Amino acid sequence: MANENVSVWTSIPFWRRSAAWVTGFATILLIWLTFDTIGQISMGTDADLKNGVTKRVPAPTVINYKIGYEMSKKRGHEVPTIGEKQPFFGKEWSPKEAANLLHLGKLTSQAKNCMDCHTLLGNGAYYAPDLTKAWLDPAWQDGGPMQGMTGKNTVEEAMAEFLQHPSKYPTHARMMPNLGITADEAKGLVAFLKHMSSIDTNGFPRNFSKTVDQFKAGGTNAH
């Protein structure tokens, strides 16, 4: 009788039950999201590349292909595209060779602490240009200043030369110090950067194309 006027909102068992249901539901949702994310970020295979299957993180052999960056109207930002075959340092790399080269590049990026100054996939510092899409920076492409400056005629050779002797080619107000990078390590780093540029990062870094357009318009620098 006395209970008739008690509102459900003040009922302790009601809140206990609700908390249990919400916690249970959120747990199931998080488990599902975890598996969904693992599926999205797991690396593709060489066969995916050959069959034109798009993966957010392509196989290491993506270094054998031309990478583009195109606006997707549907998604509202740029998405990396994988084009035709293109020799990388003058050859086609087997899956094993490509994986080893990428591994060397990754280890070198950690040993030389690129993240102290640069940002890679959202981690690191903004003292120096974001490297997530550095491979696609027009400054390095045909007709950009970096190939002429380094005396090389491919993106990979120009970048590898720059990485070994950065203080010889100052392109920005701030100079990258000489880090004692060997020729092999430089190759690995360039493979690492090329592979990174092919990862679908939902359009991050956000300002990449804008800074590139300013570069095209002003001709000063891309950052």
Ligand code: HEC
């Ligand atoms: C002490 C700070 C510092 C460290 C460490 C550093 N860099 Fe740099 N880097 C710079 C600065 C500053 C620039 C811009 C100056 C320039 O281009 O001459 C630059 C420029 C670059 C560019 C050209 C970017 C573009 O889009 O044009 C690349 C590529 C690059 N760095 C790669 C690396 C890699 C790979 C590592 C690690 C092995 C590394 N850097 C470590 C400071 C650093």
